Amino acid sequence: MERMEILLEKAIQIHEKEPKLAQRYVELARHIGMKARVRIPRKYRRLICRSCKQFIHPGCTLRVRVKSGGVKHITFTCLRCGQIVRVPVEKRRVDRAASSSKQRTQSF
Numbered sequence: 001m002e003r004m005e006i007l008l009e010k011a012i013q014i015h016e017k018e019p020k021l022a023q024r025y026v027e028l029a030r031h032i033g034m035k036a037r038v039r040i041p042r043k044y045r046r047l048i049c050r051s052c053k054q055f056i057h058p059g060c061t062l063r064v065r066v067k068s069g070g071v072k073h074i075t076f077t078c079l080r081c082g083q084i085v086r087v088p089v090e091k092r093r094v095d096r097a098a099s100s101s102k103q104r105t106q107s108f
């Protein structure tokens with residue numbers, strides 16, 4: 001499990017100089033994850049495109065845009081395959097002020 005993280009960390013470090021090697025590390029990490037039936041940790045999951053399974057990194061092969069207005073969300077665009085993933089920005093949990101009291105109105 002830790003080997004997977006080491007590989008992904010290495011991929012992040014070298015992807016600018018050695019994008020092919022970084023991709024290899026990502027593939028290895030995915031293989032390890034599949035064999036061990038371990039999911040890739042959350043913080044690394046966004047480094048792998050859901051569509052093309054390639055290593056993606058902000059500023060390199062990933063475009064990150066924050067859209068505000070209405071519902072805030074972040075769009076991740078994979079520059080390899082064009083896959084767009086929209087992630088809504090979590091709002092701070094606000095206690096529901098509106099009580100769900102059903103009022104039965106009887107009209108006579």
Ligand SMILES: [Zn+2]
Pocket residue numbers: 049050051052053054078079080081082083
């Ligand atoms: Zn992609």
